[in-house]
Amino acid sequence: MKLLHRFNGGIHPPQHKTESTRLPILSAPIPEKLVIPLHQHIGTSAKPLVAAGDAVLKGQMIGKAEGYVSSSVHAPTSGKITAIGYEPAPHPSGLRDLCITLEPDGLDAWIERHPLDYLNMDPSSLRNRLRDAGVVGLGGAVFPSFIKLNPGSGKKIKTLVLNGAECEPYITCDDMLMRERADEIIAGAKIMRFMLHAEEVLIGIEDNKPEAIAAMRAALKEAPFEVIPVPTIYPGGGAKQLIRVLTGIEVPAGERSTDLGVQCFNVATALSVYRAIAHGEPVLSRIVTITGAVNKPRNYEALIGTPIDVLIRLAAPVKDSDGAIMGGPMMGFELPSTCVPLVKATNCIIVKSATLFPPAPQPMPCIRCGKCAESCPADLQPQELYWFSKAGNFGKAQEYALFDCIECGCCSYVCPSHIPLVQFYRYAKSEIWAQEREKKASDLARIRHELRVDRMEREKREKAERLAQKSAQARTQMNSEEET
Amino acid sequence: MIDAILVMSGLALFLGGVLGYASIRFHVQGNVLVEKIDAILPQTQCAQCGFPGCRPYAEAIADGRAQINQCPPGGDANIRKLADLLGVEFKPLNAKHGAPKPKSVAFIDENTCIGCTLCIQACPVDAISGAPKQMHTIIAQECTGCGLCVAPCPVDCIGMIPVPESISTWKWKQPDYLMGVA
Ligand code: SF4
Numbered sequence: 078m079k080l081l082h083r084f085n086g087g088i089h090p091p092q093h094k095t096e097s098t099r100l101p102i103l104s105a106p107i108p109e110k111l112v113i114p115l116h117q118h119i120g121t122s123a124k125p126l127v128a129a130g131d132a133v134l135k136g137q138m139i140g141k142a143e144g145y146v147s148s149s150v151h152a153p154t155s156g157k158i159t160a161i162g163y164e165p166a167p168h169p170s171g172l173r174d175l176c177i178t179l180e181p182d183g184l185d186a187w188i189e190r191h192p193l194d195y196l197n198m199d200p201s202s203l204r205n206r207l208r209d210a211g212v213v214g215l216g217g218a219v220f221p222s223f224i225k226l227n228p229g230s231g232k233k234i235k236t237l238v239l240n241g242a243e244c245e246p247y248i249t250c251d252d253m254l255m256r257e258r259a260d261e262i263i264a265g266a267k268i269m270r271f272m273l274h275a276e277e278v279l280i281g282i283e284d285n286k287p288e289a290i291a292a293m294r295a296a297l298k299e300a301p302f303e304v305i306p307v308p309t310i311y312p313g314g315g316a317k318q319l320i321r322v323l324t325g326i327e328v329p330a331g332e333r334s335t336d337l338g339v340q341c342f343n344v345a346t347a348l349s350v351y352r353a354i355a356h357g358e359p360v361l362s363r364i365v366t367i368t369g370a371v372n373k374p375r376n377y378e379a380l381i382g383t384p385i386d387v388l389i390r391l392a393a394p395v396k397d398s399d400g401a402i403m404g405g406p407m408m409g410f411e412l413p414s415t416c417v418p419l420v421k422a423t424n425c426i427i428v429k430s431a432t433l434f435p436p437a438p439q440p441m442p443c444i445r446c447g448k449c450a451e452s453c454p455a456d457l458q459p460q461e462l463y464w465f466s467k468a469g470n471f472g473k474a475q476e477y478a479l480f481d482c483i484e485c486g487c488c489s490y491v492c493p494s495h496i497p498l499v500q501f502y503r504y505a506k507s508e509i510w511a512q513e514r515e516k517k518a519s520d521l522a523r524i525r526h527e528l529r530v531d532r533m534e535r536e537k538r539e540k541a542e543r544l545a546q547k548s549a550q551a552r553t554q555m556n557s558e559e560e561t
Numbered sequence: 562m563i564d565a566i567l568v569m570s571g572l573a574l575f576l577g578g579v580l581g582y583a584s585i586r587f588h589v590q591g592n593v594l595v596e597k598i599d600a601i602l603p604q605t606q607c608a609q610c611g612f613p614g615c616r617p618y619a620e621a622i623a624d625g626r627a628q629i630n631q632c633p634p635g636g637d638a639n640i641r642k643l644a645d646l647l648g649v650e651f652k653p654l655n656a657k658h659g660a661p662k663p664k665s666v667a668f669i670d671e672n673t674c675i676g677c678t679l680c681i682q683a684c685p686v687d688a689i690s691g692a693p694k695q696m697h698t699i700i701a702q703e704c705t706g707c708g709l710c711v712a713p714c715p716v717d718c719i720g721m722i723p724v725p726e727s728i729s730t731w732k733w734k735q736p737d738y739l740m741g742v743a
């Protein structure tokens with residue numbers, strides 16, 4: 078039995094998980110129309126490879142990774158491309174993003190698939206496969222996985238952590254996946270271990286999921302893989318928090334766990350690694366929990382690009398339902414509209430109703446009780462961050478390690494004054510990013526302006542020199558004329 | 562008596578030397594200060610501050626010839642940074658120099674353009690491409706939105722278009738609520 082460590086802070090909100098785990102995962106039907114955003118991952122948007130009118134097969138790449146930090150997107154089923162254009166995206170802004178619209182033909186005809194025998198391949202060609210297969214972190218961060226599977230030269234990854242903690246209330250997609258497809262998750266973990274040359278693989282699962290723990294243990298036969306039940310506490314599934322619990326390693330501010338020999342992946346990501354390598358299948362669908370104010374909460378396996386309102390209708394929303402949250406109640410965001418597609422990041426849709434989510438109480442002034450700091454799993458001082466963010470003093474907020482905040486919402490949850498603390502941190506972070514973008518643009522403008530000034534001065538000087546030369550010539554000519 | 566005079570004049574000479582050295586040092590720091598101010602200014606090069614560009618304005622601030630609140634594109638956020646840097650009091654933007662506008666880029670109506678090159682000569686960051694008698698185009702990523710090309714155009718074919726918000730430039734808004742009272 079492994080000795081577990083713990084992290085500071087954390088909370089125990091009501092879990093609301095049993096509602097959506099009573100029924101097995103159900104395949105959602107192929108909808109009439111799929112809208113596939115080209116930007117579903119961290120990094121550069123994929124470049125469209127198809128045009129309106131093209132016929133595509135299931136699994137065909139329709140958007141190619143562009144630049145290093147990027148990932149590809151694929152046709153989730155066979156059919157015809159009807160449009161490439163800006164469509165409403167599942168984003169808190171409600172803005173549009175570049176999407177490919179696909180009209181399924183109902184045949185669901187696959188493109189030719191090429192399974193790889195990974196044991197006889199070098200990790201770099203395996204990474205290329207994962208990049209081309211659109212494999213990204215399915216825990217919600219959607220960072221391209223092939224990058225995390227490249228530890229870099231000279232770096233040694235000792236421990237591979239698989240994250241099956243799933244600590245946020247309402248979300249059960251990983252739980253159901255582990256119960257039903259443990260074999261494929263373990264197969265994926267083996268491939269990842271091979272790519273990283275990791276010594277051990279620790280699979281952390283919160284102890285509120287006994288079925289998943291049993292299923293994963295049954296699928297595991299050999300060392301050095303180990304399933305480890307971890308205490309149920311939110312946010313125990315945060316990467317840094319889970320690493321700390323399992324290994325005792327504390328990842329310091331601004332550092333990555335890779336530098337300390339640990340790499341962490343979500344269990345669903347391991348499964349897509351397996352499908353991509355061993356079956357040649359790109360990421361075309363994902364498991365999503367549809368829960369909240371619905372009569373039939375459960376997990377669906379839905380094609381990427383399926384309209385979220387179609388999925389909500391499958392789950393039979395209650396009468397007074399109103400709007401939806403993408404992600405969990407702590408870290409998710411309210412969808413400005415449900416007429417947006419399911420993307421690789423959509424782990425959960427919580428349908429809202431006034432009974433389930435009553436309006437937030439009136440915020441009151443901070444009484445400096447310090448409860449927020451006690452609950453913060455990142456060991457920050459939320460009340461100070463709040464103060465600086467609110468005052469627009471972003472430099473100070475950064476000094477207080479604003480960017481170590483994982484936006485878990487524990488501080489807002491415990492605040493007796495009901496201050497929406499995390500909203501202030503999101504605001505401050507996006508202001509700082511905007512300032513950095515502006516700084517880059519203004520540095521470019523400065524260089525261009527200086528080059529122009531230099532050029533104009535040079536032109537002026539050259540003109541003056543030419544003139545001087547001309548007049549000198551004229552003078553010598555005159556002189557010689559006079560002499561003759 | 563003579564000792565005291567010697568000591569005092571020696572001291573005076575020494576301190577004079579120190580001061581002279583310090584003034585040279587200070588001069589160098591002056592340039593560093595200009596760099597630091599220039600790094601804060603938005604580099605729009607629009608000249609609304611009353612100087613022919615961001616760098617000349619930075620020099621004027623460093624010399625005390627200009628106030629810190631003369632730059633409309635930088636807005637209050639930049640004035641605050643300048644105030645921090647110089648250790649002076651923040652003051653709101655001087656409306657005489659204009660109001661902050663949303664970031665825009667120039668757009669040339671290519672059907673009307675006669676290829677006169679006047680806008681190219683006006684653009685402070687070489688963000689317009691074109692040749693005599695050829696239609697001109699704005700390189701949108703490089704346009705600072707200063708608007709200096711609009712006035713010289715003899716056929717009025719340049720407009721300033723605000724840059725629309727996209728998912729990658731969208732920002733979370735500051736939470737807006739009325740604080741309750743205990
Ligand atoms: S929990 Fe709320 S009231 Fe207490 S110190 Fe933190 S912000 Fe202030």
Ligand code: SF4
Pocket residue numbers: 449452453454455456457458459462481482483484485486487488489498499502
């Ligand atoms: S949201 Fe940020 S500040 Fe608040 S508890 Fe979580 S990590 Fe700490």
